[in-house]
Amino acid sequence: MTLAFDLILCLMIVGTAAAALLTHNALAAIVFFIVFGNLLGLAWLAMNAVNVAMAEIAIGAGITGVLLILTRQRLMALGDDLISAETPGWLRAGAVLACTGLTALVGSAVLSVAPADDLGGPIAALLPELGIENPVTGVLLAFRAYDTLLETFVLLGALVAVWSLAPGNAWPRPPASLNLAESGGGSVAQAFGRLLLPLALVMAAYLVWAGSDFPGGAFQAGTVLAGGLIIAAIGGAVAWPRADNSILRAVLVLGPGVFLIIGLAGIALGRFLFYPPGFAKAMIVAIEYSLALSIGATLALLLAGRSVAPDHRS
Amino acid sequence: MSPLDLLVAVPLALMIAAVLLGSRGRLLLLAAIPVMAGLTVWLLLLPEGTAHIVGDWNLPLGILLRADGVAQLLVAATSACASIIGLYALREFAPGPSGSETAHGYAFWPLFYLLWGGANAGFLTTDLFNLYVALEMVSLAAVAMAAMGSLRAALQYFVVALVGSLAYLLGVALLFANYATVDITLLAGTARPDLATKVALAVMTAGLLIKAAVFPLHGWLPPAHAAAPAPASALLSAIVVKVGFVILLRLWFEAFPAIVAPAALDVLGWLGALAVLYGSIQAIRQETLKALVAYSTVAQIGYLLLAFPLVVTAAGSDRAWAGMTIHAIAHMLAKAAMFLAAGLMLKAVNGHRLEDLSGLVRVMPLTVAAFGLAAISLMGLPPSAGFIAKFLLLEAALEQGAVFQAAILLVGGLMAAVYLFNPLSRTFAGRDTPVTEAKDTLQTAAPLALGLLAVSLGFAGQAMVDISAGVSQAGPPAAAVGEVP
Incomplete structure (x- = not known):
């Protein structure tokens, strides 16, 4: 079966x-x-x-x-x-051959690895120390918190990179509107968009909380939040903010900022990103809630794109 | 407290400030420079092989940060380059006269600190996955900065860089499946010459050769580096390509020296030799100044790989190692100086071709001098840091009877002289004095300082050799290793 x-x-x-x-x-x-x-x-x-x-x-x-x-x-x-130019046959054949060869090579390498002990054992042994049960959250927010911290800055940098593409006269105006209701015939999008955002907020909050013990966490919650924001934007329930909106900028740096401050506070107790015994879960949850908010806003704005000039028609 | 994490955390904190404040917060750089300089000195003063884990999590699960000779030298050179390039950029990425901000003026500063922190993170870690994250930080900032010059070149760079990243990540995943760790100090002790390891090493190396722009995977570099604004070009050529190079060092000489076949190292050496020849020929053929300087980067990266086969052979390998490391930092300083000087020269004549430079020395002698100082180091003339590096490499090559490498080193130096004397002699040509705009003192001083540093570091040759030798081949400090499953 x-x-x-x-x-x-x-x-x-x-x-x-x-x-x-x-x-x-x-x-x-x-x-x-x-x-x-x-x-x-x-x-x-x-x-x-x-x-x-x-x-x-x-x-x-x-x-x-x-x-x-x-x-x-x-x-x-x-x-x-949107019609791509016809690629020559030899190029297609070459690409097929190269990809097949690489797949065969990597595939045989993967199959040659004996299924051995991974780090599941040591991770399970360390989780009680953190007070959480979801090993993925343990890895992302504790054992490999340094990687995750740096990744959150990559995401923030990605948004700055997209923003940097704004044409000269457009900065810091909002990105092009996704509002379907404006152009008529968007009543479904409008009703759905208004309905979904509060639901997405509740679900995101739940996913972060549940993420300590069950699958979930800041990244999933942030994505749900972003989805809610995008659908709300399509339905006209929210409008994209300007890039120089100071509340927006504060929301974007909230997650990376809280993460970095907690990391630096750890230095006072011993080492960078050290969580004091007994407080690990509280700190992880604090980081995750702020991260979820920042990730949600960042992903939605990444999708919205760069500032557009006032005469732009989307 | 330790500089190993603060050298990453401080630039990231500044990135947050820059996202909030944009170019109005650019003067934060004046606070960043002394802080980063202090942390760098602290790093240089650390006892050899100082290392510690992040948080409370031992290897093989956690991440080990370490100050070895390579990290100390490259972090120090990065601090010098980033500080001075940042000072140069203060004017270029500032709000307009009416206080209005531009998208570039806003975005440069967060990306600048992301690049700085990412480079330091990459130099200071021993963890292959952590290196992937650092590589992403640096590549993302680099692509965005390249896009400030040419969107087309940046898009090409972006796609190529992504392929490189994915190839590297694929290898990391294979290694993790095979060894249940991605820490190079642990891998060094358990490396086996099995299929998975070889495939992993091959795909990771291919990805990194793309990132480091090694011939024949260099195609993305000249358009991207030549089109970007001068401070961005300087950051890209000086710092970004070095991160890929350092990961190659970690892989080939620290994680897997026991299983690497000499023939494979010879292939890398050959690629390096071809890069020197091809990059130099292309640089000689260029008619625009920034394209010339960009192709010179392709050639100079070649020397780094040319040294690979010399490092493993027992005789003189320590000299080859020192020569390679010193070449990396000499190129950082000299190329940053050269791109900044080239930016000023081209802006002054409002052109980009070599022939536009005619007579320029009469209006901007200091900037031409900075270009000349950088050229001295790139050609490998004494007493520059570039000279020390090439001398050490040549000595190691001759000692090992590697006549071919020795010949490439000499020919490459001569070709560098050909392509670098060409723009310099143009600035002395003609009788007219070109009309140029008013100059900025800080912008004039920046390339001069970098050029002087590249030349005068030659006097600190022995100190650099001593620092570079401080590579810990002895495995991880016992305290950092937990129960291995």
Whole structure:
């Protein structure tokens, strides 16, 4: 039964990937890509990697999918017909050969690794010290907190990088509006958008809290929050802020800032990112709530894009 | 307290301030420079092989930060370059006359601190996944800065850099599956020459060769570095490519020296030799100044790889190691000086071609002098740091009978002289005195300071050799290792 399910899932994953690659219609390719992301999420779920499944579906399929659809829309508005030039046959054959070779090489390397002890044992042994039960949260916010801290700054930097692309006369105006209600016929988006944002807030808050002991955490919560914000923006319930809005900037740096301050406070007690015994969970939850807020705002604004000039029509 | 984490945490705190304040907060740099200088001196004064874990989590789970000779030298050179480039950028990335901010003026400062902190994080860690994160910090800032010059070149750079990152990450995942650790000091003790390790090393190296712009994977560098604003070009050529190089060092000489085949090192050496020749020929052929300087980076990166086979052979390997490390920092200082000087020269003549430089020495002698000082180090003329590096490499090559490498070192120096004398001689040509805009004292002083540093560091040759030798090959400090499962 499970074998049959796995086989069908694998076939569908490969099939949707092939369809996304081979179709000439950009919209069809994007749709297949989104389906591919969701199926991949299912595959992670089948392997009991719930956290990875959530991230894959939310970011890999969800946010990336919206980004691709928006990109297609903007390219079409610019007059691009979205038909890629015909690639020469030898190039296609070469790409197929190179990819197959690399896949075979990496595949055989992966299969050659004996399934041995990983770090599951030591991690499980250390979790009680933190007072949490979700090993993924333990890894992200404690054992490898330094990596996570740096990654949060990468995400912040990504938004600054997108902002830096604003044309000269546009900064610091808001990004192009996604509001469908403005252009008429958006009543579904409008009603849905208003409804979903509060739900997304509650769900994000729950995901962070649950993340200590069950799958969840700041990144998943941030993605849910971003999703709610984006749908609310499409429905016209929220408008994108200006880049020089000081509340916005404070929200963006809140998560990385709280994380860094707690890290530096650890120096007073011994070492950078040292959590005092007994307070680990409290600090992790504080970091995660502030991170979720910042990640949600950052992801939504990454999708919204750069400032646009006042005469811009989206 | 330790400089190993503060050297990363302080730039990140400044990044937060820069996101909040934008270019109005750019004068924070004046506070950052002394703080970072103090932390750098502290790092240099640490006893050899000082290391500690982050938080309370021992290896193999946690992350080890370590001050070895490579880290000490590269962090110090990064502090010098970033401080001086930052001072130069104060004017370039400032609010407009009416106090209105531009997108570039806002975005430069957070990206600048992200790059600085990311580079330090990369030099100071022994953890291969942590290195991936550091690489991402630096690459992201670099791509965004390149986009300030040419969106097209930056997009190309972005895609290529992503491929490099993914290849590297794939290797890290394979190593973790194989060894249940990604710490180089632990890997050094348990490395096995099995298929997974070899594939991991191969894909990681390929990814890093892209990031370090090693021939023939250098194609993204010249357009991106040549088009960016001068301070961004200087940061890209001086600091960003060195992060990829340092990870290559960690992989080949610290994590896996026991299983690396000499033939594989020879391949890297060959790539380095081709990079020197190809980069130099291209630099000679360029007609625009910044493209010339960018191709010179391709050539100079070549020397770093040319040294790889010399480091492993027993005789003179310590000299080769020192030469390679010193070359990395000499190139950082000289190339930063050269890009800043080139930026000032091109802005003054309002052109970008070599022939536009005619007679320039009569209006901006100090800037041309800075370009000349940087050229002295890049050519490897005494007494510069570049000379010390090439001398050590040449000595090691001759001692090992590596005639080929020795010949490339000499030919490369001659070719550098050809491509660098060309723009210099143009500034002395002609009889007219070009009309230029008013100059900024701080901007004039910045490349001069870097050029002087590149030349005068040659007098500290022995000190640099001593520091570079402080690489801990002995494995992790016992205190940092927990129960290995």
